[in-house]
Amino acid sequence: MKIKTFAVEHWMNLYEMEAVNNIAETCVESLTVNELIEIDGTNPEEFLRNLGKQKLTYGHIEGSPEFRGLVSNLYDSVSPENVLMMNGAIGANFLVLYSLIEPGDHVVAVHPTYQQLYDVPASFGASVDLLPLRPENQFLPDLNELKSLVNDKTKLIIINNPNNPSGSIIEKQMLEEIVEIARSCDAYILCDEVYRNLMQEDGLVVPSIVDLYEKGISTSSMSKVLSLAGLRLGWIAGPDQVIAECIKHRDYTTISCGMLDDLLAVHALKNYDNILKRNRKIIKDNLAILDAWIQQEPSFSYVKPRAGTTALLKYDLPISSEDFCIGLFKANGAFLTPGSCFDMEGHVRIGYACDTEVLKKGLEKVSEYVRTLQQEGNKKGHSYSKN
Known part of the structure; x- marks a missing residue:
């Protein structure tokens, strides 16, 4: 059977493992094995000892x-x-x-x-x-x-x-x-x-x-x-x-x-309820950080997500979404997903449920890269600034 390349998975496969600040990840910050076992007070050594008998x-x-x-x-x-x-x-x-x-x-x-x-x-x-x-x-x-x-x-x-x-x-x-x-x-x-x-x-x-x-x-x-x-x-x-x-x-x-x-x-x-409580706190805290960044970053806007771990960010820059994401990655290791993976050019997808410090640093790096684009564009006589 013929099928198209799976754009988003291909993109993640190419770059994800080398990302410095991965703000493309769609899972809520992953648990370690010990964190999972201990979430209800279970002793990890005993749990793993029993697991070893299987x-x-x-x-x-x-x-x-x-x-x-x-x-x-x-x-x-x-x-x-x-x-x-x-x-x-x-x-x-x-x-x-x-x-x-x-x-x-x-x-x-x-x-x-x-x-x-x-x-x-x-x-x-x-x-x-x-x-x-x-x-x-x-x-x-x-x-x-x-x-x-x-x-x-x-x-x-x-x-x-x-x-x-x-x-x-x-x-x-x-x-x-x-x-x-x-x-x-x-x-x-x-x-x-x-x-x-x-x-x-x-x-x-x-x-x-x-x-x-x-x-x-x-x-x-x-x-x-x-x-x-x-x-x-x-x-x-x-x-x-x-x-x-x-x-x-x-x-x-x-x-x-x-x-x-x-x-x-x-x-x-x-322990579904315990994990869900942890994860809902992460997505709420992190969305507040993302929302504050959107409010102060004039080149970006979005429809604020109501659920899940991802958002589509619309940007106002004369550059394709793939070129933007590759340029960002090469400049400082911050990692986003181009909107072209979803047929949404002029957008990038962010996964905001990662470690909070990773999100903060990743957004800082996006802002730095946007300023670099604007400065380079203005030198060449292009309008890279929204205002």
């Missing part, structure tokens, strides 16, 4: 009963049997698309979002229409536009909630309206929910699509909300027929995920 078998093929049970508790109407472990949300998304999409199907996907969600179904022979998320609409979908895109061949509507890269959040009422549009053409809804519950607003609760719609499918992972990307574990939560189809297709791609990862994930899920 035989390194394939483990539970579809995820341990404890893992599936704990994940099901994150939803209102999902049983453990309706949870299937995969290798990260990227594996979960791929398996859903591999299991459901056939040549000739029609898919509607929001855009911008994670490129996998629209290019993989296209590679399987589906006709894909993109539903634009516009800054003037707070990066929320226009439901009249969605209605105009669906038809009797629409197999799947794909959303990402909270949204990467914008940090927008579709609340319950709009989700219910999207469900009614899906019902009108008997389509599934796949919702990538890897940032679910990372809210900026206290008390804001947004339901999962799987709890709102009988043909809703939720994918998520241990990576973003739980700060454990190194475990490489995710899951699918969905209706019986979807899970059955995914298990059938999964046998051709995945035997099982790592049993040690499963054991550590179970410990994390038992």
Whole structure:
């Protein structure tokens, strides 16, 4: 099959490991193994001693009963049997698309979002229409536009909630309206929910699509909300027929995920509330820093994110987003993601949930680089200054 280069992943692969101040990372500041184990007072030496006694078998093929049970508790109407472990949300998304999409199907996907969600179904022979998320609409979908895109061949509507890269959040009422549009053409809804519950607003609760719609499918992972990307574990939560189809297709791609990862994930899920409390503090504190920087940096503006770990920053400089990010990286090692990775030229994506000092230093380096561009541009007679 033919498929485009995965722009954002290719970008991260090229530069991420050499970054001095990585403000492109999308996970909340990662936990160490000891931090994870100790989060509820567990003794790390005892935990690791017991871990060392485990035989390194394939483990539970579809995820341990404890893992599936704990994940099901994150939803209102999902049983453990309706949870299937995969290798990260990227594996979960791929398996859903591999299991459901056939040549000739029609898919509607929001855009911008994670490129996998629209290019993989296209590679399987589906006709894909993109539903634009516009800054003037707070990066929320226009439901009249969605209605105009669906038809009797629409197999799947794909959303990402909270949204990467914008940090927008579709609340319950709009989700219910999207469900009614899906019902009108008997389509599934796949919702990538890897940032679910990372809210900026206290008390804001947004339901999962799987709890709102009988043909809703939720994918998520241990990576973003739980700060454990190194475990490489995710899951699918969905209706019986979807899970059955995914298990059938999964046998051709995945035997099982790592049993040690499963054991550590179970410990994390038992402490979900503790980790979420830690991580919500990080995203709130860091967004306040980013927001203050935006207010004083005249070349940048943004739609303030309401959830997740990322934001799209619009800049007012006569330079492509890729050239800006490469120039920044070469100048001082600060690392951002170009908006071109999301077809959003004139923007960069920032991941603001990193270590707070890294964020502060990274933003300082961005400002320094902008001033350098402005000085060089003014010498050449170009207008690099907004004011």
